Amino acid sequence: MLKIGLKTALASLVILSLGLAGCGNTSTPPATSNQTTSSDSAKVLKVGTDPTFAPFEFMDDQNKTTGFDVELMNAIGADMGYKVQFESSSFDGLIPALQAGNYGAVIAAMTITPEREKSVDFSNKYLMAAQYIAVKKDSSIKSAADLKGKKIGVQNATTGQTVVEGMGITPQKYEAIPDAMNDLINGGLDAVVADSPVVLYFIKQNPTTNIHYINGDFSNEYYGIAVKKGDSELKDKINASLKKIQDSSKYNEIYKKWFNEDAPTLK
Structure with missing residues (x-):
């Protein structure tokens, strides 16, 4: 999106109920650790998103979060050695929840803007x-x-x-x-x-x-993965894994699945 700071759900979520890429929870969950260890010792990274913005993030017919951003973040997490746990919120609640420590990162077709960069740090751009x-x-x-x-x-x-x-x-x-x-x-x-x-x-x-x-001939916008201001360790890890995926065939594979064409070069 381009969200402040290209959001429809599948056909079953539109027209009659038209619920595009269904709304997430609008309330802010209580602050918790954003990186945890599950019972099977796998590291978990909590990632906030607004699952109302197909084809980037939306709920499928089994009520599971899916979309381009979801697959990309899962690939990044796997490369980093993390299992990604997605948490839903309204779009305008994502940055406040990230600042409060509810998530380690946010991926939600979020455009990198100077105004947002005052509140969060962004990864390298991943989509135009x-x-x-x-x-x-x-x-x-x-x-x-x-x-x-x-x-x-x-x-x-x-x-x-x-x-x-x-x-x-x-x-x-x-x-x-x-x-x-x-x-x-x-x-x-x-x-x-x-x-x-x-x-x-x-x-x-x-x-x-x-x-x-x-x-409309509006300016191009670039999406980034947001992390808490000053969390350079996590940002650097995300950037390293993102670059590895972009340099391999994996990024194009995910892009082509959702957009039915090869990924363009990010200028």
Whole structure:
């Protein structure tokens, strides 16, 4: 996403219930150790995410957290010698919970921004995205300039919100993109601005919804894995494992599974 700081769930979570990549818990769990040892002596790394942002993180039909970010983080954890334990939260609660020590890290299609870097440290970038505009095919909106004076939906605390507000537009904020898409389909919104992979995945999973996308020519954004400010030890370990995976065929294998194309070079 791009989240402040490209978020749809599978077809079963959209349209009728439209619950895109179902909301996580909005309450902040009590602070606990973010790195523990299980009964079988395997090291556990607690990782926060917002499972409402397909194809990056969402709940599958067996109520298990899945998606590109989930597979990537599991691969990183395995290389580091950790079993990853995912903890769910609303997106805007992830950084506060990380700061409180509830997680060791956060992966949630989180864009690396100067504002967020004041609160957390980020790993090296692992994916590039941009903001796309989702509209109905018969919409009069043909470019970003046409958003003026229209009803625009965004996910709360994402870079979609930042981009829209930066244009002088006050958007309608949602806890999950599927809810915004539902309102767009039903005529309550004129457009939805969200991360490009999320918009493309929604359209692919819901081809009968008469929704298409517009490339608004917004700046590229890069996702990073957040760790607590000053936790250079964990950040360095994540970066080392991330580089190893990116340099091997594993990263492209995961990317192609979720985006149906080879991974682009991160510029």
